[in-house]
Amino acid sequence: MRKTFRLIIGLIILLISQLHSSAQHSTGMLSIAFKHLMDGQVLQLDSAVYKNAMGQPFTVSNFKYYISNIQLVKADGKEIAVPGYFLINEDEEASKQLMFNSIPAGEYVSLHFIIGVDSLHNCSGAQSGALDPAKGMFWAWNSGYIFLKLEGKAAASASPGKIFEYHIGGYKAPANCIRKVNLRFEKNLHIEQKNTAYLTIKVNAAEVLRSPASIDFSTLSSVTGFHNASMIADNYTDMFSIAKPDEK
Amino acid sequence: MKNKLLIFFSITACILLFGFAARFPGNSISKKDVELKIPAGFPKPLYDFKNNKISPAGFTLGRKLFYDPILSKDSSISCQTCHQRVAAFAHIDHSLSHGIDGRIGTRNVPALQNLIWQTTYMWDGGVNNLEVQPINPITNPDEMNESLAHVIAKLKQNTEYVQLFRKVYRDTIINSERLLKTLAQFTGLMISANSRYDRYIAGRDTFSMQEKSGLQLFRAKCASCHKEPLFSDNSYRSNGLKPDTSLNDTGRGKVSGLQSDNYKFRVPGLRNIEMTFPYMHDGRFRKLKDVLNHYSNAASHTTTADADITRIGRLSDKERTDIIAFLLTLTDKEFLYDARFADPGLK
Numbered sequence: 001m002r003k004t005f006r007l008i009i010g011l012i013i014l015l016i017s018q019l020h021s022s023a024q025h026s027t028g029m030l031s032i033a034f035k036h037l038m039d040g041q042v043l044q045l046d047s048a049v050y051k052n053a054m055g056q057p058f059t060v061s062n063f064k065y066y067i068s069n070i071q072l073v074k075a076d077g078k079e080i081a082v083p084g085y086f087l088i089n090e091d092e093e094a095s096k097q098l099m100f101n102s103i104p105a106g107e108y109v110s111l112h113f114i115i116g117v118d119s120l121h122n123c124s125g126a127q128s129g130a131l132d133p134a135k136g137m138f139w140a141w142n143s144g145y146i147f148l149k150l151e152g153k154a155a156a157s158a159s160p161g162k163i164f165e166y167h168i169g170g171y172k173a174p175a176n177c178i179r180k181v182n183l184r185f186e187k188n189l190h191i192e193q194k195n196t197a198y199l200t201i202k203v204n205a206a207e208v209l210r211s212p213a214s215i216d217f218s219t220l221s222s223v224t225g226f227h228n229a230s231m232i233a234d235n236y237t238d239m240f241s242i243a244k245p246d247e248k
Numbered sequence: 249m250k251n252k253l254l255i256f257f258s259i260t261a262c263i264l265l266f267g268f269a270a271r272f273p274g275n276s277i278s279k280k281d282v283e284l285k286i287p288a289g290f291p292k293p294l295y296d297f298k299n300n301k302i303s304p305a306g307f308t309l310g311r312k313l314f315y316d317p318i319l320s321k322d323s324s325i326s327c328q329t330c331h332q333r334v335a336a337f338a339h340i341d342h343s344l345s346h347g348i349d350g351r352i353g354t355r356n357v358p359a360l361q362n363l364i365w366q367t368t369y370m371w372d373g374g375v376n377n378l379e380v381q382p383i384n385p386i387t388n389p390d391e392m393n394e395s396l397a398h399v400i401a402k403l404k405q406n407t408e409y410v411q412l413f414r415k416v417y418r419d420t421i422i423n424s425e426r427l428l429k430t431l432a433q434f435t436g437l438m439i440s441a442n443s444r445y446d447r448y449i450a451g452r453d454t455f456s457m458q459e460k461s462g463l464q465l466f467r468a469k470c471a472s473c474h475k476e477p478l479f480s481d482n483s484y485r486s487n488g489l490k491p492d493t494s495l496n497d498t499g500r501g502k503v504s505g506l507q508s509d510n511y512k513f514r515v516p517g518l519r520n521i522e523m524t525f526p527y528m529h530d531g532r533f534r535k536l537k538d539v540l541n542h543y544s545n546a547a548s549h550t551t552t553a554d555a556d557i558t559r560i561g562r563l564s565d566k567e568r569t570d571i572i573a574f575l576l577t578l579t580d581k582e583f584l585y586d587a588r589f590a591d592p593g594l595k
Binding site: 122123124125126127128132133134136138140141142143144174175225226227 | 299300370374375376377378379380383384387395396397400423424425426427428429432502503505506
């Protein structure tokens with residue numbers, strides 16, 4: 001009697017552990033690379049001279065932004081949250097390469113995320129990692145994260161040193177700059193057990209400066225939150241796109 | 249000979265004692281010292297220590313940081329340079345804040361007390377969480393003019409701090425989150441709730457006729473903004489002061505971006521007001537008498553003041569004196585002389 005009992009218990013334990021390990025194994029890895037562009041060209045800091053829609057030449061010295069609340073959407077509509085806050089910085093190669101280790105296996109049709117930091121994490125006090133205020137992406141005088149920075153020089157700028165500085169942030173009305181981005185995959189993304197799937201997201205920095213609002217360096221060379229920030233956030237909401245497999 | 253020996257032993261004893269004291273600076277903090285006690289009649293705090301568990305080691309580290317000029321660029325000023333304990337952590341007799349190289353800021357140093365009941369911080373309310381407030385004085389060019397990253401680098405090179413951080417967090421990580429959280433453990437426990445007013449309300453003390461009259465007048469004329477028991481309703485209002493054109497400080501409008509918020513400033517709590525002079529956001533009034541005069545005349549010479557202020561109307565000499573007599577009952581000696589908040593360098 002006791003032996004049978006032990007056997008049953010043993011079998012149950014074996015079954016549970018089996019189920020558990022199979023659940024663990026049904027995840028794959030996903031690598032997301034961010035490729036920064038200025039229209040057709042690969043973005044180059046300082047050296048390359050670009051032109052805005054008004055034909056004003058400029059160079060870029062700094063381009064970085066937060067990505068958070070990433071969700072992968074399965075073919076059946078189920079959403080898989082990919083937790084974390086990521087500061088993508090043109091000047092830091094490693095920051096442009098995200099690696100996620102345990103994405104449930106399956107067929108995915110799209111992903112969405114927000115550019116910036118959700119309102120809760122703008123009010124959560126001192127934080128570390130990507131949200132460490134020492135990273136210079138936090139406004140001390142008006143608490144909240146700078147969601148995106150685009151800085152550089154333009155001859156047309158009226159600021160000292162001919163610089164322009166667009167610091168976009170703000171999580172409250174009337175100048176809420178949190179923007180949601182939804183990207184559909186042309187072909188389904190397969191996440192398979194123990195395999196790595198690759199995704200490249202193209203980021204066209206030229207969009208920061210145009211459509212719907214065409215930015216004129218001579219009249220707007222410095223933005224620190226508020227209305228103009230919200231206007232530029234509307235501009236860059238469409239700067240992301242999924243690279244085709246042959247573009248990687 | 250005997251005398252010489254005595255002197256020798258005295259000196260040795262002194263050196264030993266001094267060395268001992270230097271090893272254990274200040275008053276050591278016990279578990280009991282860092283218990284958060286909500287005073288009777290106070291609402292639930294708005295700052296939550298849930299994600300910043302107070303410990304004796306955390307409080308001790310926060311206190312050391314508060315009193316250490318290491319936070320400033322040239323190691324010349326600390327938090328306490330402007331936030332003095334005997335003034336409820338305001339800056340006695342200084343109208344505007346001071347910084348490194350003798351720089352002067354644009355606003356009066358506010359008292360630090362009952363901070364965990366504030367919705368927002370600074371005169372304009374630009375700061376949304378107690379923990380991130382210190383980034384302002386640390387990085388402001390007119391105050392400490394330092395970067396967070398550099399403060400962290402300095403702390404990492406300081407063996408005493410390396411040990412203190414390890415004592416709090418039991419690992420070797422030093423970052424800005426921990427710096428700011430331990431500071432919040434120290435400042436968050438600055439609670440003033442044992443003034444004569446508090447004891448009178450609790451039925452444990454008496455008021456003179458004048459103080460009673462002052463309280464009554466205060467409740468009729470001032471309490472719509474300076475709401476008991478914290479003596480602030482956490483709002484931002486224009487009190488009708490003529491803007492100082494040399495400062496050009498638009499107050500809350502700067503952080504909200506709304507023109508309708510221009511020249512609004514925080515309704516400050518009034519506890520320990522006897523010690524926190526000079527008054528107002530730019531420290532323009534040296535005496536409580538001046539403040540009362542301003543409010544008494546506010547209706548007649550300004551159009552920008554909040555409706556609650558113009559409603560005060562003229563106060564007679566007696567009314568003003570009575571209100572001031574009441575305000576003086578808000579002095580909380582237990583808080584002002586609380587050894588837990590003393591400079592750990594002082595024995």
